[in-house]
Structure formats: structure tokens, C-alpha cells
Amino acid sequence: MLVRCLALISLWTCPLLAEPWLLVLFKGGSALGIYTPEGQMVSSVPVGKHPHEMVISPNGxxxxxxxxxxxxIEQAGEGGNTISIIDLVGRIRLGAISLGKYRRPHGIALDYRTGxxxxxTENPDRLLIVDPVRRRVVRTYDTGGHTSHMVTLDPKGEWAYVSNSRSNNVAAIHLATGKLQLIPTGARPEGSVLSRDGRYLxxxxxxxxxxxxxDTSSKRVAGEIPTSRGPVRIDITPDGSELVYAAMEDQKVDFLDLASRRIVASVALDGRPVSLHLSPDGRCALTAAQDIDAVYVISVRERKLLRKIRTPDKSAPDPVCWVDLD
Structure with missing residues (x-):
């Protein structure tokens, strides 16, 4: 089984692995939608209220x-305090991991070495390490900022990088010691991705x-690149040459060449994209627009929209993953 949270590999110009299923998280519908590659929903699994992000277990x-x-994040309220566990084969919610006093969980990443x-969490602002087998929080870290949003782990699982959206910085946290370094960013940092060699975030x-x-070695800002308006999520091509990101305010997906630090192509959308992932081979990008209940599959090579998939009314799709469940 495939074990990474990845974009859909389409049937049109992107190579397709055997019988994948498309997972679409409905933030508004509070459910996980399971789709065929053609865009037909075959199941909807209820989860906790207003889910935001997801990852897939190492065994898929x-x-x-x-x-x-x-x-x-603009909405007031104490929020939820659980992580839903979904059996993807049985298509049922097995249960939930309680986070206790830590509420409004948002970003989630998987350490593939340890599982x-x-x-x-945003209430209070913390980074938690959770054991999904024992279903418990095993360690907590202060993020030193406000509205701790997304998290990226380095490949060795030594450092976690947390975007503190309302304090305009990234918390670099050494997981073994708890050492915290705050790195200034632009206004409202959200998604992040590491370079292929791990040198830059x-x-x-x-x-x-x-x-x-x-710079992940010095934990200092090494530069800035202008973007279209409202960049929210980002990924990197397998060869490390381009960044692909969702520009929510400008309603498009941009392709940015790292050598020149310029946008080399864009794909216009009819909704505001809120998520972005690339397929394993880097040929396809997938994003979702909450405002019009739609998922988009984009060809990275051809820089064009391959398919638009409608989701249920007011489902507000956000992250999208695919797995091979056979």
C-alpha cells in the first residue's frame, strides 16, 4: 500500500498506479470523502467537527x-481536541485520540522512522508528539508564537518547523532537547516545504x-521570493528545480523556477485554492477550493487543468490524498 499523503495521479496524462482511491477531507462537511480516480464518491466517513489536515499511516x-x-483561525471558540483515526480499508472511523487540554489541532506530519x-494546536499554541498506537500524547513543546498552524519535519525527524501565523515567524524546534529558535517571516506564514537536500525551508x-x-543549518532567513497574492500551501518538484504553490487570492496555481526565482507558469482556477500536493513523480498537482466545493487535478508538465471534481454542497474540501487500498 502507498503510505504517503500525495496528490491524485490522474487518468489523463499522468501515469496511474493500480486502483488508487482519492481521499478528500471535507472541512465544512466534517467527513472524509473516498473517491474513484474518475471523481465518483464511493463513501463518506464522518469525523470530528471541521477537520483541517490529515496524514496516512506508514502501512497505508x-x-x-x-x-x-x-x-x-479567525473564528473564536475553544475548538475540538481529537485526532480521528480512519480505517481506510473498512471505510469506518475506528475512534479518536484525545489531546486533553490541547485544543484546535491543525497541522499534522508523520515521522516515518517512528510512526x-x-x-x-492553536489553543494553547503547542507542538505535540502523538503515539497513534498507544493513542496518547507523549511530549509537548512550546512554539513561542501565536496560532501555530502548519508543521514540517526534517527527514531525520530531528527538527520540526512550525508556522506561527499570527506572530509572523517560524518556530524551529529541536525534538530531542526542546530547543526553540524563532525565525522571522512575512505576514501570516502557512505551508512550508524543504528543499530536496534539506538545506532550505x-x-x-x-x-x-x-x-x-x-537556511536550516543556521536557522536564519536566507532570502525572499515575491509571489502571487495569498500563497497558502507549497510543494517542490522531485528534481528540486521548481516550487509549486496555491495562490488563494489570485485563484491560481503558480510554478516558480528556483534558479531564476521567477514564476514561469500559472494555471488559473475558478475557485480559491487552499491546498496543494504533487504526485510522487511530480507530474500532477492537486488542489481544492472550499468556496465552490471543487477539487482540481493539474498537469505539471503541460501547465494545464486536467479535471475538476465537484464535491457535495457546502463540503468545503481542503487537503486531498490518495492511497492504493488493494
Missing amino acids: KYAYITDNGTMA RLAVT YVVNRDGHKITII
Whole structure:
């Protein structure tokens, strides 16, 4: 089974693995939608209220979903305090991991070495390490900022990078010691991705309309790249030459060449994209628009839209993953 949270490999110009299923997390519908590659929904599994992000277990059998409890960081409220566990084969919710006093979980990443989860919470602002087998929080870290949003782990599982959206910085946290370093970014940092060699972290700033480049060795800002308006999520091509990001305010997906630090292509959309992942081979990108209940499959090579998939009314799709369940 495939074990990574990845974009859909389409039937049109992207090579297709055997019988994949498309997983679409409905933030508004509080459910996980399971789709065929052609875009037909075959199942909907209820989860906690207003889920935000998800990852897939190393064996590909389970999805772990943050039940945030609110639709957006701007909304008041204590929020939820669980991570839903979904059996992807049985298409049922097995249960939930209680986070106790830590509420409004949002970002989630998987340490593939240990199988543990790194989870951000916004109330209070923390990074949690969660054991999904024992279903418990095993360690907590202060993020030193406000509205701890997304999290990226380095390949060795030594450092976690948390975007503190309301304090305009990234918290670099050494997981073994708890050492914390705050790195300034642009306004409202959100998604991030590491360069293929791990030397740089690229952070999109939704209100700053730029990418902050962080040197992961020195934990200092190494540069900035202007973007289209409202960049929210970002990925990198397999060869490391291009960044692909969702520009929510400008309603498009941009392709940015790292050598020239310029946008080389864009794909216009009819909705505001809120998520972005690339397929394993880098040929396809997938994003979703909450405002019009739609998922988009984009050809990276051809820089064009391949398919638009409608989701249920007011489902507000956000992250999208695919797995081979056969």
C-alpha cells in the first residue's frame, strides 16, 4: 500500500498506479470523502467537527485527521481536541485520540522512522508528539508564537518547523532537547516545504505575498521570493528545480523556477485554492477550493487543468490524498 499523503495521479496524462482511491477531507462537511480516480464518491466517513489536515499511516491502512472544531483561525471558540483515526480499508472511523487540554489541532506530519505524529494546536499554541498506537500524547513543546498552524519535519525527524501565523515567524524546534529558535517571516506564514537536500525551508506567507527562504543549518532567513497574492500551501518538484504553490487570492496555481526565482507558469482556477500536493513523480498537482466545493487535478508538465471534481454542497474540501487500498 502507498503510505504517503500525495496528490491524485490522474487518468489523463499522468501515469496511474493500480486502483488508487482519492481521499478528500471535507472541512465544512466534517467527513472524509473516498473517491474513484474518475471523481465518483464511493463513501463518506464522518469525523470530528471541521477537520483541517490529515496524514496516512506508514502501512497505508489508516488516516489520521485533525478535528479542529472551527472553520478558520479567525473564528473564536475553544475548538475540538481529537485526532480521528480512519480505517481506510473498512471505510469506518475506528475512534479518536484525545489531546486533553490541547485544543484546535491543525497541522499534522508523520515521522516515518517512528510512526509518531507531530501535531500543532492553536489553543494553547503547542507542538505535540502523538503515539497513534498507544493513542496518547507523549511530549509537548512550546512554539513561542501565536496560532501555530502548519508543521514540517526534517527527514531525520530531528527538527520540526512550525508556522506561527499570527506572530509572523517560524518556530524551529529541536525534538530531542526542546530547543526553540524563532525565525522571522512575512505576514501570516502557512505551508512550508524543504528543499530536496534539506538545506532550505521554503515558507509561503499568505498576507505577505512572498516565500521566505530559511537556511536550516543556521536557522536564519536566507532570502525572499515575491509571489502571487495569498500563497497558502507549497510543494517542490522531485528534481528540486521548481516550487509549486496555491495562490488563494489570485485563484491560481503558480510554478516558480528556483534558479531564476521567477514564476514561469500559472494555471488559473475558478475557485480559491487552499491546498496543494504533487504526485510522487511530480507530474500532477492537486488542489481544492472550499468556496465552490471543487477539487482540481493539474498537469505539471503541460501547465494545464486536467479535471475538476465537484464535491457535495457546502463540503468545503481542503487537503486531498490518495492511497492504493488493494
